[in-house]
Amino acid sequence: xxxxxxxxxxxxxxxxxxxxxxxxxxxxxxxxxxxxxxxxxxxxxxxxxxxxxxxxxxxxxxxxxxxxxxxxxxxxxxxxxxxxxxxxxxxxxxxxxxxxxxxxxxxxxxxxxxxxxxxxxxxxxxxxxxxxxxxxxxxxxxxxxxxxxxxxxxxxxxxxxxxx
Numbered sequence: 001x002x003x004x005x006x007x008x009x010x011x012x013x014x015x016x017x018x019x020x021x022x023x024x025x026x027x028x029x030x031x032x033x034x035x036x037x038x039x040x041x042x043x044x045x046x047x048x049x050x051x052x053x054x055x056x057x058x059x060x061x062x063x064x065x066x067x068x069x070x071x072x073x074x075x076x077x078x079x080x081x082x083x084x085x086x087x088x089x090x091x092x093x094x095x096x097x098x099x100x101x102x103x104x105x106x107x108x109x110x111x112x113x114x115x116x117x118x119x120x121x122x123x124x125x126x127x128x129x130x131x132x133x134x135x136x137x138x139x140x141x142x143x144x145x146x147x148x149x150x151x152x153x154x155x156x157x158x159x160x161x162x163x164x
Contacts, residue, residue, distance in 0.1 A: 035128040037062065037143040042094065043118040045102065046111035059146065060139040062092045063114075064124050067106045075134030080113060082149075092117055096124045096133070 037060055063079045065072035076093065091114040095102055098118065107116050124130050130137075138146040 034145040037139040041123055043120050045107045045118050046116040058090045058141055060090045062094050062137045064094045064096045065133050066097045067095060067102055069133055072133045094119055
């Protein structure tokens with residue numbers, strides 16, 4: 001019995017697509033722990049220039065960005081403008097995917113009116129599992145995950161089991 005090469009290629013392609021779909025479904029619907037902000041896990045590079053409101057009850061808004069990405073820096077301007085109407089929130093720029101500590105000029109450029117932190121241990125990408133720069137993550141004052149803001153819309157988090 002002779003098997004056509006086209007049929008074999010088609011079967012291999014279908015298996016590959018099925019495998020990729022299975023991996024995507026597993027990641028999409030698995031119960032991964034929700035992110036949790038803990039100051040001790042990151043390196044503080046610059047404090048905020050201006051703070052307002054009682055620290056105990058403020059939300060923490062974290063904008064992950066890579067300083068060498070032009071899209072990220074444009075998102076930073078939007079983040080500052082959007083956050084301007086929410087007095088009292090603690091605003092943080094989290095530098096991610098940077099293997100070396102950012103230089104002083106980078107910190108000064110990014111830190112205008114916000115705190116600047118560095119994810120030296122790749123927690124954002126590794127433990128939290130995030131991949132998209134410029135999507136603000138919101139945490140409560142105790143560091144518990146509240147929501148993600150994507151394209152100007154607030155997304156409620158999917159229920160996840162515990163934290164790491």
